[in-house]
Amino acid sequence: MRNQTQVYDAYIAGRQSAALAAAVRLGLFDALAPGALPLEELARRLEVAPRPLGHLVRALVAMDLLARGPGGIELGAEAAAELVTGAPGSLCGLIDLEVENFLTPRLVLEALRSDAPSVYGGDDPWAAHQRDPERARAFTRAMHSISLRPGEALAESVDFSRGGLLLDLGGGSGALSIALARRWPELRCTVVDLPEVCELAEEYVAGAGLEGRVETLPADFFADPLPPADAVLLSQILHDWTPERGEALLRRVRGLLRPEGRVLVHEKLVSDDGRGPLANALVDLDMLVWTEGQQYSAASLAALLERSGFEGVSSRRTTGYWSVVEARPAGAAGLPGAGD
Numbered sequence: 253m254r255n256q257t258q259v260y261d262a263y264i265a266g267r268q269s270a271a272l273a274a275a276v277r278l279g280l281f282d283a284l285a286p287g288a289l290p291l292e293e294l295a296r297r298l299e300v301a302p303r304p305l306g307h308l309v310r311a312l313v314a315m316d317l318l319a320r321g322p323g324g325i326e327l328g329a330e331a332a333a334e335l336v337t338g339a340p341g342s343l344c345g346l347i348d349l350e351v352e353n354f355l356t357p358r359l360v361l362e363a364l365r366s367d368a369p370s371v372y373g374g375d376d377p378w379a380a381h382q383r384d385p386e387r388a389r390a391f392t393r394a395m396h397s398i399s400l401r402p403g404e405a406l407a408e409s410v411d412f413s414r415g416g417l418l419l420d421l422g423g424g425s426g427a428l429s430i431a432l433a434r435r436w437p438e439l440r441c442t443v444v445d446l447p448e449v450c451e452l453a454e455e456y457v458a459g460a461g462l463e464g465r466v467e468t469l470p471a472d473f474f475a476d477p478l479p480p481a482d483a484v485l486l487s488q489i490l491h492d493w494t495p496e497r498g499e500a501l502l503r504r505v506r507g508l509l510r511p512e513g514r515v516l517v518h519e520k521l522v523s524d525d526g527r528g529p530l531a532n533a534l535v536d537l538d539m540l541v542w543t544e545g546q547q548y549s550a551a552s553l554a555a556l557l558e559r560s561g562f563e564g565v566s567s568r569r570t571t572g573y574w575s576v577v578e579a580r581p582a583g584a585a586g587l588p589g590a591g592d
Contacts, residue, residue: 271311272335273350280308281317281327281335281344288323345397349390359541370541377542378446385448392452396425399487403431405571406487406518410578412436416482419444419508421473421501422489426453428518429485430460441466442481444473474501480510487518492543495556502560506581515562517553517577518570524551531573553577 275281283289283297291309295302309325312318317331327336334343353371362370372380372387381388406428412418415438420429423443433441443453443466450468457466471478474497484505490498505515520532526549536547548556550567554577557565562579569575 267311268315269350269354271308271315272317273347273354275308275312275317276335276344276347277351280312281331282337284318284325284327285332285336288321288326290324294325341401343397345393346395347397349394355537355541360537363541369543381448382446388446388448389452392424392449395488396427396456399425399427400431402518402571402574403428404435405574406516406576407431407435409568409570409576410516412439412483415439417442417479418483418485419478419481420485420487421505422492423485423487424449424453425456426466426468427456428487429466430457430462432485433462433465434460439465442479443468444471444478446470474504478504478508481508482510482513483516484508484513485516485518487516488520490517490553490556491519491539491545491547493545495546498545498556499560502557502562506561509581512580514578514580515557517557517579519548519553519575519577520573521553521567521575521577522547522549524549529573550575550577554579558582 278298278300280294280298283294289297291306292302294309295305298305309318312331313320313325317328317335319326319328333339334341335347336342337344359370362374366374368374369377371377377391381391410432412432413436415436418429418432418439418441420426420441420443423429423441423445426441426443429441429443433439443450443457445453445468447470450470453468454463457463457468460466469478486501486505490501493501502515509515520535522532522536523529532547539545539547554565554567557577557579561582563582565577565579567575567577
């Protein structure tokens with residue numbers, strides 16, 4: 253007789269995301285950062301009743317994010333490193349976004365039936381961000397939190413010892429440009445994004461003390477004039493668009509690159525055989541409800557780059573679920589269009 257655990261575990265897994273997002277929004281992990289607390293005292297500080305908090309704590313203990321110690325409820329090692337606001341590897345910004353934008357079966361069904369994004373009530377996410385600066389800032393904070401450690405790993409996996417100018421298209425908070433500039437002192441970076449996003453990026457850049465080396469450029473990277481560059485970074489950008497729009501963007505990038513320039517595509521890749529990894533395959537569902545794009549495999553991304561006029565494509569994992577795919581323009585010179 254089958255015990256049904258595989259299907260049941262898949263069904264119940266969404267409760268983990270709900271518990272995690274609720275705990276982050278409540279400030280539970282921040283409250284425990286100084287040390288363990290009895291349940292009643294934790295409830296008092298969070299301004300909730302002990303009984304319902306006990307249900308949430310029980311789930312988080314079973315998830316190994318909390319533990320029960322002599323002093324009461326305490327943080328697990330992973331929670332202390334990644335779930336406390338302001339910690340170097342904190343994912344709180346990303347997780348907090350789930351409270352308003354949780355991936356539900358209804359959103360998946362709407363996207364499947366409409367063949368269009370279903371978050372924000374079916375509105376185009378990027379247009380919504382332009383109309384609502386605070387929503388854009390919340391999204392950018394979320395992307396910042398998920399980019400910190402991957403940015404450090406990316407900076408260690410590439411060589412910019414010769415410096416030059418890197419355009420970080422759709423660079424959001426500037427997290428990756430900041431990491432690259434810290435690692436490679438001769439490199440200059442320009443973050444290209446929406447005006448309201450660039451304002452937030454400037455705050456992060458100032459906090460890192462890199463105002464002189466990381467700049468922002470408010471622009472539509474599909475249409476507005478952009479300067480020639482030695483490298484272009486596309487981190488979680490191609491997965492937002494159809495392959496046709498992605499090819500158009502890559503052809504524009506090729507025209508921006510100076511001789512010996514290169515494009516860096518930073519993504520969570522799925523396997524060429526389509527079997528995983530599970531986390532990246534699930535991100536593909538995020539792309540379904542948020543965008544018209546998809547998660548790429550190394551092979552499909554290489555094919556897209558080659559169709560767009562690039563050669564010498566190489567792919568390597570940087571950390572965790574992240575990879576960087578690097579390519580250079582085919583031929584000795586870029587296509588017409590630099591600065592268009």
